[in-house]
Amino acid sequence: MAPIPAGGTVAVTGAAGFIGGWIVKNLLDRGYRVRACVRDSNDDMKVGFLKEMPGYASGRLTLHDADLDQDGCYDDIFKGCQGVAHVSHVSDYTDHDYIARVCDHIIQSVNESGSVNRVVVTSSLAAVLSEMDLEELARRPVIFEDRYPDDANPKRTAKTQGYSMGKILAENMFAEASDLHGGWDSVTCCPSDNLGPILSAHQKNFGPWQHHVEQMLLGKYDQNWVYRPWFPVDVRDDADCHIGLLESTEVFNGERYIAWSTDAIDVSDVCAGISEVLPELDFRVTGPVEVHPERLQQREARYRELWAGCDCRNDRIRAITGVEFREFDETLRDCVESLISIAGIEPVRNQT
Numbered sequence: 206m207a208p209i210p211a212g213g214t215v216a217v218t219g220a221a222g223f224i225g226g227w228i229v230k231n232l233l234d235r236g237y238r239v240r241a242c243v244r245d246s247n248d249d250m251k252v253g254f255l256k257e258m259p260g261y262a263s264g265r266l267t268l269h270d271a272d273l274d275q276d277g278c279y280d281d282i283f284k285g286c287q288g289v290a291h292v293s294h295v296s297d298y299t300d301h302d303y304i305a306r307v308c309d310h311i312i313q314s315v316n317e318s319g320s321v322n323r324v325v326v327t328s329s330l331a332a333v334l335s336e337m338d339l340e341e342l343a344r345r346p347v348i349f350e351d352r353y354p355d356d357a358n359p360k361r362t363a364k365t366q367g368y369s370m371g372k373i374l375a376e377n378m379f380a381e382a383s384d385l386h387g388g389w390d391s392v393t394c395c396p397s398d399n400l401g402p403i404l405s406a407h408q409k410n411f412g413p414w415q416h417h418v419e420q421m422l423l424g425k426y427d428q429n430w431v432y433r434p435w436f437p438v439d440v441r442d443d444a445d446c447h448i449g450l451l452e453s454t455e456v457f458n459g460e461r462y463i464a465w466s467t468d469a470i471d472v473s474d475v476c477a478g479i480s481e482v483l484p485e486l487d488f489r490v491t492g493p494v495e496v497h498p499e500r501l502q503q504r505e506a507r508y509r510e511l512w513a514g515c516d517c518r519n520d521r522i523r524a525i526t527g528v529e530f531r532e533f534d535e536t537l538r539d540c541v542e543s544l545i546s547i548a549g550i551e552p553v554r555n556q557t
């Protein structure tokens with residue numbers, strides 16, 4: 206199927222969010238027309254930053270109210286769009302009937318638009334490597350697009366792995382629906398841990414990675430769950446990956462691409478990195494708070510070994526989109542500066 210044309214119109218769901226906001230901004234910078242889908246276009250705490258974009262003043266960016274839990278909410282918005290970036294979260298990842306219903310009605314709006322050529326669905330790295338039994342990483346350590354978590358593990362249920370399973374459900378539903386329709390195609394983007402500059406103060410609260418950095422700046426942050434290193438992607442690069450997948454003439458329906466730099470950084474090194482990239486802050490580096498039950502703490506060395514044994518690949522997305530992923534130092538610096546300047550965070554300092 207054809208990708209979006211130059212200067213075409215793209216709808217972005219979850220446009221007030223961290224990733225969605227950057228996709229909107231970068232689409233505008235590349236000359237596209239953007240329909241930003243938000244839950245409440247009057248909530249200026251969340252959407253004020255979109256209204257401040259120059260494209261909003263000219264009308265190239267428009268805001269649209271849509272709660273994806275409401276059947277048909279995208280019907281009018283998608284008409285006339287050539288592309289859709291479906292970035293938004295859903296309200297409940299543990300209820301897969303609900304996720305299927307929500308996917309169905311978005312698909313319905315795409316089908317009925319008569320104009321959409323391509324949908325990029327935002328999935329997650331969790332849909333690639335979230336394992337109930339981490340030993341699975343020893344058996345299949347190459348982390349690339351064709352890898353899926355072990356679905357045969359009986360402990361993998363909607364309750365324990367709802368996010369990972371719900372994302373895969375959505376990936377498959379969109380791919381099957383586009384196959385059936387034949388008039389549009391669906392490509393999945395699986396981002397890793399997004400970090401980088403926030404565009405609006407409210408974005409510091411979610412993430413979760415920028416929120417972790419906020420906690421570091423405030424002097425108290427948690428150990429990463431199962432001692433997994435951070436697998437960062439700069440949110441600006443992630444946005445460019447989404448746009449590259451909308452634009453590409455080389456992707457096929459049903460394909461998925463992981464958006465990540467393939468760096469792996471321990472949470473304590475992220476914290477220490479703040480004082481390295483911004484010595485001017487005189488930031489007080491602290492260690493993480495242990496959050497694991499005793500049983501998991503005893504496995505720390507093994508978990509770290511398993512993560513260190515992963516062979517992370519990003520050759521496919523780089524080849525398709527041309528995106529070169531930023532150095533983590535730049536990502537971290539810009540994240541910290543935005544948390545201070547946009548969200549008003551006061552870092553703990555050695556002097557205080």
Ligand SMILES: NC(=O)c1ccc[n+]([C@@H]2O[C@H](COP(=O)([O-])OP(=O)(O)OC[C@H]3O[C@@H](n4cnc5c(N)ncnc54)[C@H](OP(=O)(O)O)[C@@H]3O)[C@@H](O)[C@H]2O)c1
Pocket residue numbers: 218219220221222223224225243244245251271272273274292293294295296327328329330395396397398399400408411412413414
């Ligand atoms: N951040 C990461 O590191 C990361 C990593 C992998 C994958 N992802 C995926 O990337 C996507 C965006 O993540 P993010 O970090 O940008 O999240 P975010 O900042 O929390 O933004 C998510 C957006 O989803 C919208 N949303 C939630 N429920 C909705 C509903 N029922 N109807 C309409 N909109 C709804 C929210 O809208 P309101 O503003 O109206 O509340 C919000 O703007 C998600 O699909 C997430 O799973 C994120």
